[in-house]
Amino acid sequence: MSTIKILLADDHNVLRQGMAQVLSAQPDMQVVAQAENGRLAVTLARKHHPDVILMDINMPELDGVEASRQITAELPQTGIIILTMYRRDEYVFEAIKAGASGYLLKEVELDELLEAIRAVARHEAVIDSAIAGRVLAALRQPAATKPNQQTELAERDLDILRLLAQGMSNQEIADKLAVAEKTIRNRLSLIFRQLHLENRTQAALYALREGLISEEP
Secondary structure, X not given: OOOEEEEEEOOOHHHHHHHHHHHHOOOOEEEEEEEOOHHHHHHHHHHHOOOEEEEOOOOOOOOHHHHHHHHHHHOOOOEEEEEEOOOOHHHHHHHHHOOOOEEEEOOOOHHHHHHHHHHHHOOOOEEOHHHHHHHHHHHHHHHHHXXXXXXXXXXXXXXXXXXXXXXOOHHHHXXXXXXXXXXXXXXXXXXXXXXXXXXXXXXXXXXXXOOOOXXXX
16 A cells, blocks of 8 residues: 655634644655644645645745645646635635645545545545536636537547546546546647646546536436
C-alpha cells in the first residue's frame, strides 16, 4: 500500500494539529508538513511534493486560492482540497479556477474527508454535495451564450468525459473502453487543452453543465 503524503495549510493551530494527528493515524497517510499561512504552504509544497494538500481559504500573507494557483502551476500532480467553512459560491468558483481538485466544508464527516483525500490522490475530483448543486446551477446560466464545444470533440472523447464525471479513475475508464491507461491519460490532456480546462474537477463540472451526464446519483 502506497502512502499518501499530505500537507496541511490552516492558520488555526489547534485545528491543524488535531487534523494531523487523525490523518497520521491512518495506515495509508502521512502528514509531511504543516503551514500556518499560504506563502509557507507554497514553500513547503515545493520542498515536500505532497500528493494532497488540505488548504484553508482565509489565511494570512497569501490566501488559499492564490496559494493553490501557484502550487498547481508548479506541481500539477499535487491534488488540492479546499477545506473551509465558507459556502459562498464565488470562493468555490475561484478555487476551481485556481486548480483545486476538491472543495469540502470543515463540517465534513471524518470518513468522507478520508475518502476525499484518497480520491484526490487518485487524481479524481471531489465537491461537497451541499455546494455542488448551486455551482452547477450557476455554471448553466452562461452556458446558453457560449459556443457548444461538444461539437468539437470526438464521440470517444465525450465517452471519456462522461466516465470521468461519474468519478472513474483513468484505469477504470481504460478498462471500460478496452484501451490502455496511457491512452486515456493522453486523451484527457488533449481534451483539457481543447476545452481550456485545468483539471478533473473542471472537466466533471463541464460534463454536467453540458448535459453529458445527469445530476441524479
